[in-house]
Amino acid sequence: MKKSNSETENLLETIALDLSHDFPLLALRDALVTPGSSTRILVGREASQNALKASHLYHDLLLLALQKDPDKESVEPEDLPKVGVLAHVQSVMPMPNGCWRVLVEGVVIVDLINTELLKDQNYLSAKILLRSYDSVDRSLLKLVSTEGVHLFEQYVNAQNISVEILSEIESKKDVFSKYLAMLPYIRVSAQQKQQVLEEKSLDEFCKRVNAYLQAALDVEGVVEHVRDDVQQKMQQNQKDWFIGEQIRMLQNELSDGDTDEVEKLVQKVKAKHFSKAIQEKLDEEFGRMRLMQPASPEYAVSRNFIDWFLAMPFGVYTDTALDLKKVKKKLDADHFGLDKVKDRILEYIAVLKQTNAENKAPIICLVGPPGVGKTTLVRSIAESLGRNYARVTLGGVRDEAEIRGHRRTYIGSMPGRFIQALRHAKCMNPVILLDEIDKMGNDYRGDPASAMLEILDPELNSDFTDHFMEVGFDFSKVLFIATANSEETIPAALEDRMEVVRLPGYYPHEKLSIAKDYLVPRVLKNCGVTDSETIVFNDESIQTILKEYTREAGVRELERQIETIVRKRVKETLMGKSGKLKLTPKLVEKYLGVPRFMGNRLPKPGHCGVITGLAWTSVGGEILLIETKLLSGRGHLLLTGKLGDVMKESAQIALSLVRERLQRFGVDPAIVRKTDIHIHVPEGAVPKDGPSAGIALTLSLLSAFTRTPVSPDIAFTGEVSLSGDLLPIGGLNEKALAALDAGVKTLYLPTQNEKDVVELPAPAKKGLKIHTKEHIDELIAILFPQAKKKTAAKAKKD
Numbered sequence: 001m002k003k004s005n006s007e008t009e010n011l012l013e014t015i016a017l018d019l020s021h022d023f024p025l026l027a028l029r030d031a032l033v034t035p036g037s038s039t040r041i042l043v044g045r046e047a048s049q050n051a052l053k054a055s056h057l058y059h060d061l062l063l064l065a066l067q068k069d070p071d072k073e074s075v076e077p078e079d080l081p082k083v084g085v086l087a088h089v090q091s092v093m094p095m096p097n098g099c100w101r102v103l104v105e106g107v108v109i110v111d112l113i114n115t116e117l118l119k120d121q122n123y124l125s126a127k128i129l130l131r132s133y134d135s136v137d138r139s140l141l142k143l144v145s146t147e148g149v150h151l152f153e154q155y156v157n158a159q160n161i162s163v164e165i166l167s168e169i170e171s172k173k174d175v176f177s178k179y180l181a182m183l184p185y186i187r188v189s190a191q192q193k194q195q196v197l198e199e200k201s202l203d204e205f206c207k208r209v210n211a212y213l214q215a216a217l218d219v220e221g222v223v224e225h226v227r228d229d230v231q232q233k234m235q236q237n238q239k240d241w242f243i244g245e246q247i248r249m250l251q252n253e254l255s256d257g258d259t260d261e262v263e264k265l266v267q268k269v270k271a272k273h274f275s276k277a278i279q280e281k282l283d284e285e286f287g288r289m290r291l292m293q294p295a296s297p298e299y300a301v302s303r304n305f306i307d308w309f310l311a312m313p314f315g316v317y318t319d320t321a322l323d324l325k326k327v328k329k330k331l332d333a334d335h336f337g338l339d340k341v342k343d344r345i346l347e348y349i350a351v352l353k354q355t356n357a358e359n360k361a362p363i364i365c366l367v368g369p370p371g372v373g374k375t376t377l378v379r380s381i382a383e384s385l386g387r388n389y390a391r392v393t394l395g396g397v398r399d400e401a402e403i404r405g406h407r408r409t410y411i412g413s414m415p416g417r418f419i420q421a422l423r424h425a426k427c428m429n430p431v432i433l434l435d436e437i438d439k440m441g442n443d444y445r446g447d448p449a450s451a452m453l454e455i456l457d458p459e460l461n462s463d464f465t466d467h468f469m470e471v472g473f474d475f476s477k478v479l480f481i482a483t484a485n486s487e488e489t490i491p492a493a494l495e496d497r498m499e500v501v502r503l504p505g506y507y508p509h510e511k512l513s514i515a516k517d518y519l520v521p522r523v524l525k526n527c528g529v530t531d532s533e534t535i536v537f538n539d540e541s542i543q544t545i546l547k548e549y550t551r552e553a554g555v556r557e558l559e560r561q562i563e564t565i566v567r568k569r570v571k572e573t574l575m576g577k578s579g580k581l582k583l584t585p586k587l588v589e590k591y592l593g594v595p596r597f598m599g600n601r602l603p604k605p606g607h608c609g610v611i612t613g614l615a616w617t618s619v620g621g622e623i624l625l626i627e628t629k630l631l632s633g634r635g636h637l638l639l640t641g642k643l644g645d646v647m648k649e650s651a652q653i654a655l656s657l658v659r660e661r662l663q664r665f666g667v668d669p670a671i672v673r674k675t676d677i678h679i680h681v682p683e684g685a686v687p688k689d690g691p692s693a694g695i696a697l698t699l700s701l702l703s704a705f706t707r708t709p710v711s712p713d714i715a716f717t718g719e720v721s722l723s724g725d726l727l728p729i730g731g732l733n734e735k736a737l738a739a740l741d742a743g744v745k746t747l748y749l750p751t752q753n754e755k756d757v758v759e760l761p762a763p764a765k766k767g768l769k770i771h772t773k774e775h776i777d778e779l780i781a782i783l784f785p786q787a788k789k790k791t792a793a794k795a796k797k798d
């Protein structure tokens with residue numbers, strides 16, 4: 001609690017009245033409290049806290065004395081001086097660390113008499129005598145004090161102390177009070193101040209203070225001098241740098257101009273005769289570059305920007321004569337078969353030629369499994385049209401900036417892939433292949449498909465603005481052709497602008513022809529084998545490679561295997577082996593190692609519950625085996641093999657159809673309640689979905705319940721409704737191919753797929769006995785003849 005001034009004055013009177021008793025004493029380590037000034041001190045030692053507690057008994061009065069050795073922890077009377085200050089405790093505040101924060105106000109300087117340590121109370125105490133300082137020579141004192149006040153004024157100015165203190169000092173009536181008021185402001189150690197208090201006379205008291213002031217002012221003078229010196233030196237350095245910089249610039253000006261990169265660029269840009277909009281944009285950039293340091297990152301960004309414009313093929317158009325005969329010749333020369341696709345491409349080009357409006361025709365999208373020649377077909381189209389070719393791979397593109405470019409604020413920013421493609425193609429009317437358009441994604445970085453729309457839209461693409469280039473580019477003369485593996489995953493808005501042309505995959509006889517007429521000659525040439533007689537692949541060896549080393553809809557792997565054989569043979573030849581190589585199946589194994597695929601992939605006959613189904617995937621058709629196992633249990637249906645929701649539902653439908661028909665086979669339908677049914681579709685880790693396994697699932701269940709095996713070389717594909725009707729499926733071409741490839745002999749399909757059967761190529765029709773059926777009972781009647789004779793029509797009525 002803080003006491004008021006009037007209270008302090010009353011206390012002084014009390015002291016004056018009674019100086020006979022002891023006062024508790026607190027030893028200070030490094031602070032001195034002078035009369036008239038308030039100071040906060042931290043009190044932590046036990047003896048000091050005890051003294052503080054005791055001060056309550058003495059009107060909150062406490063003696064303060066500066067210990068001689070500030071590092072001494074427990075203070076004895078001899079560690080203290082003979083002069084101290086009686087102070088008034090104004091407030092005490094305990095701190096979390098156990099110390100007390102105490103506000104004290106010095107009251108009067110005292111001589112300490114009989115300082116002793118009160119052992120039982122554990123604190124120091126002393127008797128006091130009020131200390132008086134007499135002046136020996138009054139006139140001298142006047143001189144000294146005048147000088148002191150004068151010095152103090154200078155000191156206040158030099159130290160930036162508030163000048164208000166000067167008027168306070170002036171208001172003091174006697175010299176002693178003036179000096180006591182000055183003392184707290186003078187920056188000397190507590191010990192030095194203690195020496196002032198210990199002076200015998202007032203003259204000495206004042207002289208010592210004057211000496212401190214003078215010394216401080218002298219030091220200040222030196223500091224000032226040093227400061228001025230440093231400043232002068234710094235200014236000189238700055239001046240030197242500035243002059244140096246000017247000299248350097250003047251030298252640049254005087255040099256022959258070769259060093260000025262910006263000016264060189266300006267000349268290059270001028271020579272290109274860009275449009276007004278581009279020229280203005282670049283002039284703006286040159287203006288900025290002139291103000292930049294060539295070593296700065298911003299300069300590099302600007303330079304890169306200009307370089308991009310210089311590299312773009314503005315105004316360069318290759319010959320656009322559309323010669324259909326030439327195109328056809330080139331397509332035939334590069335690719336076997338694909339007649340429908342080639343026709344479609346020729347029609348497309350014919351329309352372009354006729355209408356002369358290349359930007360209005362829809363974009364062709366070649367859809368098919370990998371390795372069927374989509375990419376190479378586009379390259380052939382470009383070549384046959386005499387146009388340059390560029391490829392934009394869209395697979396995995398998720399960021400819109402990949403299409404539109406990055407804004408130039410980022411260091412290392414680049415234009416989008418389409419501008420890059422134009423630069424790469426070196427003309428403004430190339431054929432651009434949009435590769436893997438079905439694998440484009442979108443996420444928080446924007447939707448690249450929507451940016452693509454702008455480029456592909458004939459209404460908008462004559463002025464497509466890339467974020468990096470910041471000016472419009474004309475893409476209307478570009479011929480875009482897209483490729484994809486699966487039509488389903490092409491972004492809908494893009495698909496809408498495209499005309500899909502399917503490449504279904506090759507039949508073995510087609511692969512054989514492609515290998516003989518295209519792949520082998522090409523591989524031989526690429527490997528430097530000039531005489532085609534040196535390595536001869538006969539039909540038998542190619543068929544061995546096809547059957548035992550590849551399993552694909554396209555011919556990429558086939559090409560790779562042929563390449564492996566040729567490479568190994570070339571190595572042998574270079575190592576001394578001479579003679580021609582006529583490949584036989586045995587030699588194929590020697591070069592390619594143990595066969596990877598053996599015979600057909602169908603399971604051994606005789607297994608109940610195993611049915612051969614067919615599936616369509618983005619990489620072609622596949623054999624899909626369905627296995628059913630019955631175990632005693634409680635009627636649970638367990639489905640494994642990563643089946644999708646639609647396929648799971650097909651299994652439920654199949655089970656309902658089978659339960660309904662069990663009685664016909666003399667099987668009690670109640671058995672289903674006591675049986676756990678496990679349906680598995682290998683290969684277990686590959687996700688499968690779709691309704692087309694409905695027939696196979698139903699037959700697999702029936703085969704398991706009736707313990708009647710179905711021959712694995714009969715395959716089934718088709719959806720079944722709950723009433724048993726067979727519904728059509730897609731991808732028949734690929735499925736028939738996979739069936740033929742796997743060794744299937746007979747294929748059952750829904751009647752509604754008859755139109756697709758007509759379109760199947762001759763080898764598929766020849767190699768497979770294809771039957772179409774309308775209802776599941778028709779199939780059951782054929783495969784499970786032991787069923788009580790009921791016609792399909794009758795079963796339908798049931």
Ligand SMILES: Nc1ncnc2c1ncn2[C@@H]1O[C@H](COP(=O)(O)OP(=O)(O)OP(=O)(O)O)[C@@H](O)[C@H]1O
Nearest residue numbers: 334335336370371372373374375376514518555556
């Ligand atoms: N009909 C064909 N005639 C001759 N060569 C062919 C034929 N089909 C494919 N090829 C050859 O097969 C290889 C693979 O073809 P390409 O790279 O064009 O496949 P793709 O369909 O584009 O595959 P992806 O979808 O993986 O990009 C190429 O060397 C190509 O020349």
